Amino acid sequence: MKKVLFVESRRLCYGSSYYLIDRLIRFFKQKKIEVEFFDYDALCNDPQKLETFSKKSFDAIFDINSQLPGIYQDDTLFLEHLDIPFFHRILDHPLHLHPSLQVPYQKECVICLDEHHKRYLQKKYPHIHHVIALPFLAKVPEKQIPFSKRKYAFLFPATYIPLSYLEDQIKERNASDLLIAKEILSLCIQGSREDFENLYQSLAKEDKKEMDAERIYRVRFVDRYVRAGLREFVLEQFASHDIVMDIVGDNWEYSQLYKNKAFHFHPSCSYQESLSYIANAKTVLNVEPLFREAMHDRITNAFCCGAVVVSDPCEALETNFTDRKEYLGYHFAQLKTPDSFWKLLQTEEKLEEIAIAGQKKYRSLYAYENRMEMLLKELEKAVQAMKKIDKQS
Template structure:
């Protein structure tokens, strides 16, 4: 077996479709034939896929279980998955915490490899699902619209601060958290308060500690079984801090342009400083970053990984201002190609942002350093190359 053809999935979740397209460009340069499965036209696309998928010469590279989450159009009348029938290895890059996807594990093809974008996610998978084949650790990456010498300069950037991402009001999560009554709700809210007070702890690590200490006679298997029920805690905490960071800045007089849905629901004392630009796609986010001096980021609880917002910011000339992760501190330089803040010291954020905006010379130095760092190591071309080198080229 030698892999010559690659299947990628598009037209599902917009962001993941964009990632797939970026990977596909490099796979094509590396000599692979690439087929993009259109999830909006699944049966039409399936007919084309059947002609493309050469047995023992084709692999599927997917995100978040697309193509292997039980889709009926991939299963024949005997219950055999197309990828098993054609001997197609599947490489699944999971961009959320694995506890979101326990329910899909029964549908996995036989030749399956899972890639994590955070080393804590990798440790979780190894601990609770050692039977699943794991690939390389692969952080998310960025996409540039510019060559370094064409990056928009300071005076060409009308936005001081931009945030690209959606916001969900906390009230949306409360019915789910409270659905089993006060005792369960108090337990869940207790975990949430712990994360608010100790925002550096990993999500599954913190939840596990609460389960083991507060649920009588629970076993590790019980913890594993309970983890998918904790998804609302993850979503609540992530949106709490996302909202809190933006709220802290706008209420201190900093104008923040938010490109994403839901920001009209953020309570703040000075809504005039919260400029709601509405929901946009991945390309529009890159264009917004290209007009920003500072790109605000709040990590989606990736404590040992990266988010594409970080590298997108660096590659499009906006200085990235973000909370840190272990991976980011190992690979980036605070005050040189990125600025880190602390989630447990949000009161410092306004002065830190003003400090960036008041020092154009420093900003210009950081813009150049950040672009060079990300362009050298953190594009989707690099990630596709790693998948080729470490997995695809070794399949025999």
């Protein structure tokens, strides 16, 4: 590839899309690949300007959680006008990106977070011929604050979504789904790690035929309800143990936990600023958003910054890291009972050992530069495969 167009068609929370695209652009430039960037603000202010790119020559186009498959030019899909490989990085479970993923474009390559998401994409969207699994990438900061001098003993960077809002969204679509949402939440707290779509299908007593992508998308607010409910449950357990915690993100003033004296709330900030919070934290709490395999970026950023990862299980953590030595794991049901987990949170010497070991292991497995090189090679492979399709047609 010699020239790539980066588009930010959707502004993700805290400007994370801009930050991540900027990191990719820097890497591509280091590799002497020419880059043009059309950001979200420019797209909102002058959407017609996007058409000018269809008159230019690019080897590929790149976007995150893209809305490009819904953009048309002269009654034709904008991507069809470009007729070049479209690299679509998705940072959530594919079910939440269904409106764009369902649009067939012969030269689309989806870059998802893990092999589980990859299998889902290959099964539900057979028109997508190229799928790459790549975890969240994080980079070790050039300077690191010594563990003992860090300001935040315990940090949770996240957005609060009221369960009442999600309940309303569910009831607007199908009132009976609210009971199912609560049952799935209860099963997850009890320890179930079954796929969301399988849990929903069994509780909804759907016919045995597997739910298609459109059907799963229609119950996306059930998925979001379970995520938010797990987050609320975990924080309630930490509050009951009087764990002092700093929480950074939107909407926490609407939470009942906002009045908790052990919790210190900070206003919303940019993604870049949130990394500064993590770099100044001794421990970082994570609650997985129903990812069975992939580590959330709270985990990868915490490892890179030398903070202790405190998280419920996911396959990437359990397979590659040792609990109580390189990270501190918890199970939802366990949080309600006395356990050495709570004692460890108060033992700074042991926490520092875990932080050092976790960062060392992460750097050996997920070195940023190596992963970026791997991504570039995979993209080049996809481009070559698409060229073969062109020749055959």
